[in-house]
Amino acid sequence: MSLADRLQLVRDRDTSPPRGAPVERAGDQPAPRAAAPRPRVGRDPFADLKRIVHAELVRSLGPKLYDADTTQSELEQQVRAALQVAVAATERPMSGTDRTRLTQEIADDILGYGPLEPFLSDPALTEVMVNGPEDIWVERDGHLTPVDAAFADEAHLRRTIDKIVGKVGRRVDEASPMVDARLPDGSRVNAVIPPLALDGSKITIRKFAPDPYTVDDLVAFGTLSAESAILLEACVRGRLNVLVSGGTGAGKTTTLNVLSSFIPHDERIVTIEDAAELRLHQDHVVRLESRPANIEGRGAVTIRDLVRNSLRMRPDRIVVGEIRDAAALDMLQAMNTGHDGSLSTVHANGPRDALSRVETMVMMAGLELPVRAIREQVASAVDIVIQQSRLKDGSRRLTSVTEVAGMEGDVITLQEVFRFDYSAGWDVDGRALGRLRSTGLRPRFLERLAERNVHVDPMLFTGAVQ
Incomplete structure (x- = not known):
């Protein structure tokens, strides 16, 4: 059946009465009709035409669409040429604008x-x-x-x-x-x-x-301040373990990608993710991605499996896209056994909540560890918690840079180095005027950075360095 015949069948089907419907005769009183169904808002008048042309195109180009030797540009040319022929074969009148739109929409659907x-x-x-x-x-x-x-x-x-x-x-x-x-x-x-x-x-x-955002982009957006950017670069170069915390859509992955860009190019980096999103430009990057179970429920490879395996791959840095289960235990052990400078993200409302979540996820490993032992592991492994939030104006901002200072009794001690200034208020358009400012406290890890030949100007914590 030709394309024109198939289009005529569609038109006949749309205009003919439904099968079994009563036929009105002259002189008969019209039967009461049910209320017409509410039309679909924005219904495409060319929906049937698109469906038929699409099917005809797939039928004629089917093998070529999956030819491994055909480049993307060649495939696009073939699809668009076949589309022009298929659309030209239709008898339905349409403007040049409609014809162009129809061609583009079908091409988008196939390609x-x-x-x-x-x-x-x-x-x-x-x-x-x-x-x-x-x-x-x-x-x-x-x-x-x-x-x-x-x-x-x-x-x-x-x-x-x-x-x-x-x-x-x-x-x-x-x-x-x-x-x-x-x-x-x-x-x-x-x-x-x-x-x-x-x-x-x-x-x-x-x-x-x-094009992945750089630290200069985030400073320009107001996501973080220039002072905090200098400190975070020093922390990554000085091989401190960093945890990025925040809610869904707060921009944690973007920040993690920027932090990863500070890692020197002569180090071997292993990235571990559920879905590979990080884009690092260093010379020596090994990317690993977890795998779900197959249809028989077998073959799953979890983040925890990949973290364990990465320890056998001689990594200088381990970057985990997100910690969300018992993989937290293996990540802490990696941070505490010579793999300094590891980076990861976690969902939490604040720095202390982030550490509590890590503590809870370690318990999910089922090893019956004492709570104090877990907290000592967390306090020893994590050096900095970066809190990121999405404000009510839609902007993503770092709201806290917090140092994990150690333990006092059974409590992990935190010291906030930078804090977002909410007191600045909002402008007439509802945009936040605040920025990340120093609290005036010098972090204790500056001595560790100096031992690794990474020096930070103490004036950074007074707001004098821009």
Whole structure:
């Protein structure tokens, strides 16, 4: 059947009465009609046409779409040429603008991620959230807004999810309805499908800048101050163990990536993540990624397994994307057994909460360790806790740089070196005016840094150094 015949069938189906419906005759009183269903908001008038052209294109180019010898640019040229022929074969009148839009949307669906493609390529967006086939939101400048875009149906949304997770060797189905994955640029993806997700499948994409942020960028954004940036660079170069704490979406991974950039290029770095997001530019980086269980429930490789294995890989630094389970015990042991300068993140509301969470996660290892022994391990291993928050204006800021000073009795002693100044208030547009300021206290680890030939100007803690 030709493409034109298939289009005619669609038009006939849309205009003919439903099968079994009564036929009205002249003189008959019209039967009472049920209320018409509410039309879908923003329904694409070319939805049927797009579906048919898409199917025809996949049928004609099927083998070429998966040819390993075909480059991405060659594939794009073939798809766009075939699209022009397929669209030209339709008899439906459309303007040049509609024809261009139709061609672009089908190309995005085949070569990219359908309706999400324009948002993923927009550098101003930091998050894309899909709450169902017809409900898409984005985050811009820290604020959530709905967008005028939609998937054709649930099946279309599921195909897009399968395309995303399939590229990194993950799967999502009724037996495993949740998945963490990443896009080729490192952006983080989480997907949940029915039966866990009601009202359609959900996708949450945390985007990362095409060019990773540097410490100068974070200072310009106001995320941290110039003084704190100087101290943090010295801490990383001086091989102190750093824990970045904060809530979801606070910018912990971006800060961890910037801290990692301070590691000297002559050191061997092992990164361990659930989904590889860190982008380090050093010469000697070994990237490891955990693996979920297969369909038979076997073959899982956890963060804890990778941390244990990394100790046999002669690392100078171990960078763990996030500690969230019993891997905390192995990470603490690594920090306490010669692997100084390790970096990681943890979800917590504050520096003390972060250490409490690490303590709780160590207990998850099931070794029945005394609480005091765990706290001594934590106090000995972690040198600095960096707290990061997302303020109500949408900006991400470092709100505290805290030194872990040791133990007093059964309590871990903390000393805040830098603190965010909330007293500065807000401007007329609702933006925070505060910044990270020194508390005036000199950290005790300055002597350890000096022993490693890393020197910090004491005037840094008076606010005199800019």
